[in-house]
Amino acid sequence: AQKVTQAQTEISVVEKEDVTLDCVYETRDTTYYLFWYKQPPSGELVFLIRRNSFDEQNEISGRYSWNFQKSTSSFNFTITASQVVDSAVYFCALSDSLRFRGSQGNLIFGKGTKLSVKP
Amino acid sequence: EAQVTQNPRYLITVTGKKLTVTCSQNMNHEYMSWYRQDPGLGLRQIYYSMNVEVTDKGDVPEGYKVSRKEKRNFPLILESPSPNQTSLYFCASSSPGQGATIGQYFGPGTRLTVL
Numbered sequence: 541a542q543k544v545t546q547a548q549t550e551i552s553v554v555e556k557e558d559v560t561l562d563c564v565y566e567t568r569d570t571t572y573y574l575f576w577y578k579q580p581p582s583g584e585l586v587f588l589i590r591r592n593s594f595d596e597q598n599e600i601s602g603r604y605s606w607n608f609q610k611s612t613s614s615f616n617f618t619i620t621a622s623q624v625v626d627s628a629v630y631f632c633a634l635s636d637s638l639r640f641r642g643s644q645g646n647l648i649f650g651k652g653t654k655l656s657v658k659p
Numbered sequence: 660e661a662q663v664t665q666n667p668r669y670l671i672t673v674t675g676k677k678l679t680v681t682c683s684q685n686m687n688h689e690y691m692s693w694y695r696q697d698p699g700l701g702l703r704q705i706y707y708s709m710n711v712e713v714t715d716k717g718d719v720p721e722g723y724k725v726s727r728k729e730k731r732n733f734p735l736i737l738e739s740p741s742p743n744q745t746s747l748y749f750c751a752s753s754s755p756g757q758g759a760t761i762g763q764y765f766g767p768g769t770r771l772t773v774l
Contacts (some may be wrong), residue, residue: 582772583747583767584767647702647704647762648705649701649702651701
């Protein structure tokens with residue numbers, strides 16, 4: 541069964557601390573995509589990254605970095621030198637071709653991690 | 660600008676009063692879907708459509724209807740809303756042949772309250 545687990549429900553850090561958000565996924569498919577989204581208090585979903593299953597290279601974008609490890613089925617997200625504006629709910633998601641006949645458009649979401657960054 | 664739009668953005672209604680939430684995309688995407696977001700549950704898929712006149716149930720379809728008469732529009736219909744449908748709703752679109760679109764396009768959300 542396809543599943544995404546974000547074990548951390550809430551995390552609170554002080555500004556400038558580094559923080560890692562964990563994501564563990566389950567899928568039987570060998571071809572899949574993994575995603576991270578940010579949902580600020582205003583409610584919209586902000587797309588952060590998409591990674592396909594054949595690309596295990598870690599990615600860095602400014603203060604954000606992602607560590608994809610197929611061996612442990614994890615796709616963790618690290619924010620370096622956190623800022624108050626990083627306060628949001630973060631969702632990890634999975635899309636695989638088994639979900640509905642090859643279209644790969646459906647996403648399975650984790651329950652989210654609420655990050656609070658205090659000044 | 661490539662986008663998914665939803666209307667209304669906010670809606671307060673009463674039990675049993677039929678309502679429709681519209682979703683429209685301007686990217687000629689074949690695939691569209693609806694999700695609902697509830698506290699502690701993440702987003703769950705309600706219905707999806709792989710193309711015009713092709714729709715199917717997601718994980719939580721009870722109490723909802725959809726239609727796909729045009730490629731750009733995918734309205735979500737609540738024939739008889741109930742308080743347990745109070746939620747934040749998101750529409751999404753993508754194109755199966757364009758991997759770069761998968762998961763990238765979501766509407767701004769519709770916050771629905773059913774009293």
